[in-house]
Amino acid sequence: MSTRTSLSDEQGRFLADTFGDAISLAPEVLRVYASDASLKTGTVLAVYRPRNAEELSRFMRWAQQENVTVHPRGRGTSLSGGCVPTVPGIVVSMLGMDRIIEISDTDFVAVVEPGVNTADLQAECAKKGLFYPPDPASSKATSVGGNVMTCAGGLRAVKYGVTRDYVLGVEAVLPGGDIVRFGGRCHKDVMGLDMARLFVGSEGTLGIVTKLCLKLLPLPELSASVLAGYASLDDAMQSMARVFRAGILPCAVEFMNETVLEVLTRTGEVPWPDTVRSLLLFQIDGSSDSVPHDMERLCRQLDDALWRIQGLGREEEARLWAIRRRISAGSYVLGPDRIGGDMAVPRGSLLAALRRFEEIAHANGKRLIGFGHAGDGNIHANLHYDASDPDDAARTQRTHRELDRAVLEFGGSLSGEHGAGCLKDVSLQIPPRERELMQAVRRVFDPTGILNPGKAY
Amino acid sequence: MKRGCTQCGECLRVCPVYAMFRREEYAPKGKRILMEPLDPEFGNGQPVPDELVWERVRKLSRLCAGCGRCARVCARKLSTAELLADARSRNPHWTQFMWQMWIRAMGRLWPMAGRMAMLIPRGLSKSGDFAGLVNMARALVARPAPSPWLRLAPSKRVSPQRVMIFSGCTAQYARPAWSAKAARLLHCWGYEVVAGDAFVCCGGTLHHAGAYKAEAGVREHNLRVWKEAGKPLVATFCASCLHSLRSYGGHMEEEDAVLWQERVFPLSRLLADPVVTRTADAPGQVGYHEPCHWDGQDWDMPLLAHGLALGKGKGLCCGMGGILKMSDAGLSAAMARACLASMPSDAEEILTGCSGCVLQLAGEAGDKRTVRHWLDVCDIAD
Incomplete structure (x- = not known):
């Protein structure tokens, strides 16, 4: 790993002369x-914005020769x-490589550059059904x-899985400049090690991805949502368990704890009665024939809810999801x-874990804003505080650390979506021998350790 | 201390300047990272390194069109245009003074400036800052209005109410026909139209320039005019003027502020329950540019859609907002061209409802397309 704190004049000149406007x-700007x-x-x-894989290859060859640390970056x-650069280095911003190269409705694949915005890709795919x-x-x-570097999940993961499940092929530039290609556009391919998916969730430690081949599905014709209110999160979780036991697989199940409902009530109008203290938000999708039928089945399992509203189709669903979207801003x-x-x-430990988190928060004089993706046990456990109050800041940090330890009591993971980055204490979760193996894999791709050091594992 | 940007990145997708460069330093997030430490309310009291003082970060920070889209998607509702205006107000620059002069003292010279710009051969002004300014100046000269595409009449006349028309600078100095048309329409609907000639600039662009004293001057003048007229309804046909007029409420006594907010309207909203008749002169497909300063609630498009097949452009801001025309006319013009490129390809005629957008887009539309205010193509039914 490099310990340099600045670039030499000669290095600066080389970068400017070789890559021109792509260097800042x-x-x-830095x-x-x-x-x-x-x-x-x-x-x-320095900041470098590659325009294509070949140019990036030249940069990575130089970076390894000069032992300069490289920090890849998407939208930050x-x-x-x-x-965040853990040691001084050059940030490689991939936002300029944001083309959607192809969306194939025969192969059901999209070929994209890594900088493309996720919502833009979804919208372009939807235009082709x-x-x-x-x-x-x-x-x-x-x-x-x-998303690929962190194996982002999301709301629909309960039915459709996470980013890893949609990456078929990867083109990447390695430290030293090699351009490698793993996988391709076949939905089934068992030749060799599954290196394409090894890149997924690698947090920029193996190489810099320059092209992705992604699996696509037919666009569901219709979706519908139901928002159900309960007296407590306990009641909500029991209700959710009944839904799954009945053989219904929603494409999203979001939960909100009592603190979230208090936030929503304090920051705007809410449609539910005072007796409702916890919410579940379900979404189902499918064909225009199946969705109304599935909705009926779902609602039959939710007859223990104190209150519920439902929406069929995007427009009607929007008012339900608007409530979920208010959490983040309202929590302030x-x-x-x-x-x-x-x-x-x-998934089965969600309620117990959340109650444990709330206890920890309470013991530190804090409130836990608990919501997230109930269908796959992914909890967004947020704590709000006043950074200008040292006591509040210290209690909040302590709570946060204790939550990380508590999640392991339930056989959980410190991160379901965001990745370890440079802030998670990976050693809490991954034992030494396993980490050693991960580091050994890393060295195969990056023998001199110039790529994103101090991150992930 | 105010809490600043969380760097969530939601603003990248809606920022028209970011769309031009696809580099984070051009996005609101990037500008806030640079400007917040310099702001007395957002700064945390930490010393700012010499290499990040205002003189150094000004060049990047001022590349903002003041469209307000970032504030609308921000979880904290942070307006980068406001942060920039505050920074400008603390750090006056000669370009801001020039802009004030152009807006406040030289309005009567605008048509002449436009005619002079017409004399400059197009080959001499293809791109860059000079071209951006010349093209907009050319647009100050009004093209003859076409035969009406739509004839409007109320399905039922309203109960008589007094209305003052707030024309805004462009209509006052370069497009007086818009004010006359607005008055005829309101009269047709049954309103009593009160002369609004005493109104001056709404102050919006002065605010973006950080010229707060000048802004306060025009605001107080306009409110005095309104009060002296007996606090009637106020109608404007410019989305940017509307946005600015609505901001007056924050500077008024509560009782008056409530009344003011209740009585300032977009013209199209006052033309309630219209009977719209499409004429034979109406084109088959018409492009429509939604001004950013509608703030998400456009009242013009539904009115026009009664009689026209409107294809809304998929572009973001036209680049006329803020004082970008002064701080980087070349970028401003490039944004207008990007906006025009996103219009339906078969739409040779483009309508909008903001005076600034009209001038900006008309300046860059070239010879094959025409950009007009919707008032240019509407008339009252016989």
Whole structure:
């Protein structure tokens, strides 16, 4: 790993002469790339924006020769410091490589560059009657490349899986400049090790992805949603279990704990009666014939809800999902600063884990904003606080650390979606021997350790 | 201390400047990272390194069209245009002074500037800042209005109410026909039209320039005019003027503020329950540009859609907002061209409902397309 803190004049000249406008060395530009949504900052020596794989290959060859650290970056939305330079280095921003090269309605694949916006890809696929299911809640803000690097999940993961399930092929540039291609556009391919999917969730530690071949599905004709209210999260979880036991597989199940409902009630009008303290939001999809039928089946299982409303088709569903979308902005009533968790637990442990998290928060004088993807046990456990109050800040940080430890009691994971970045204590979850093997794999791709050091594992 | 940007990145997708460059430093997020530490309310009191002082970050930060789209998608509702206006107000620059002069003191010279710009051969002004300014100046000269495409009449006349027309600078100095048309329509609907000639600039563009004193001056003048007229309804046919007029409420006594907010309307909203008749002169397909300053609630398009096949452009801001025309006329013009490129390809005629958008898009539309305010193509039914 490089320990340099600046580029030499000669290195700066080489970069500017070789890559021209694709390189920035101005301090005000470098500052923009020094942080991400974790709000942590590092030191950026230069920003490079590749225009194609061949040009990036030349850069990576030079970077390895010069032992300069490289930090790949998509839209910089990581909440776990995945884009923050841990040591001074050159940020490689992939946003300029954002073409949708092909959307095939015969092969059911999309070939894209990594900088394409996730929501834009979904919209372009939908125009052809095709469906790219991975849908992180922040899909309007993220890039597909970033989603692949963190194996982003999302609302529909319970039925459709996560990003990994849709990556068929990867083209990447390695430290040293090799351009490698794994997988392709076949939906089935068992030749060799599944290296394409090894890149998924690798958090930019193996190579810089320059092209992706993604699996697509037929676009469901119709969807419908139902928002059901309960006296407690306990009641809500029992209801959800009944739905699954009845053999119904929704494409999304979101839960909201009592604190979330208090936030929603304090920050706007709510349609449910006062007796409702917890919510489940279900979505089902399919054909225009099947959805009304499936909705009827679903609602039969929700007859224990105190209250419910439903919507058929996007327009009617929008008012239900608008409530879910209000959580993030509304939560600021509990404090102007936020620290978030995205832990995952086995689905059956969700209620117990959440109650345990609430106890920990309470013991530290905090409230836990608990919501997330109930269908796959992924909890967004957010804590709000006032950073200008040292006591509040310390209690919040302590709570956050204790939550991370508690999730492991349930056989859970510190991160279901965001990745470890540079902020998660990976050693809590992954034993030494297993980490050693991961590091050995990393060295095969990056023998001198120039790529995204101090991240992931 | 105010809490600043969370760097969530939602603003990238809606920012028209980011769309031109696809680089984070051009997005609202990037500009906030640079400007917040310099702001007394957002800054956390930490010293700012010399390489990130205002003089250094100004060049990037000022590339904002003031469209307000970032604030609408921001979880904290942070407006980068406001942050920039505050920074400009603390750091006056000669370009801001020039802009004030152009808006406040030189309005009567606009038509002459337009005629002079017409004399400059197009070959001498193809792109860049100079071309951006010349093309907009050319647009100050009004093209003859076509025969009406739509004839409007009320299905039922309203109960008599007094209305003042707020024309805005463009109509006042370069398109007086719009004000006359608006008055005829309101009269036809049964309103009593009160002279609004005493109104001056709405102050919106002065605000973006950080010229807060000048902005306060025009605001107070306009409110005085309104009060002296007996606080009637106010109708405007410019989305940007409407946006600015609505911001007056925050500077008024509560009772008056409520009344003001209740009485300021877009013209199209006052033309309630219209009977719209399409004429034989109406084109088959018409492009429509939705002004950013409708803030998500466009009242013009539904009115026009009664009689026209409108194809809404998929572009973002036309680049006329803020004072981008002054700070980077070349970029501003490039944004207009991007906006025009996103219009339906067969739409040779484009309508919009903001005076600034009309000038900006008309300046860059070239010879094959015409951009007009919708008032140019509507008339009252016989």
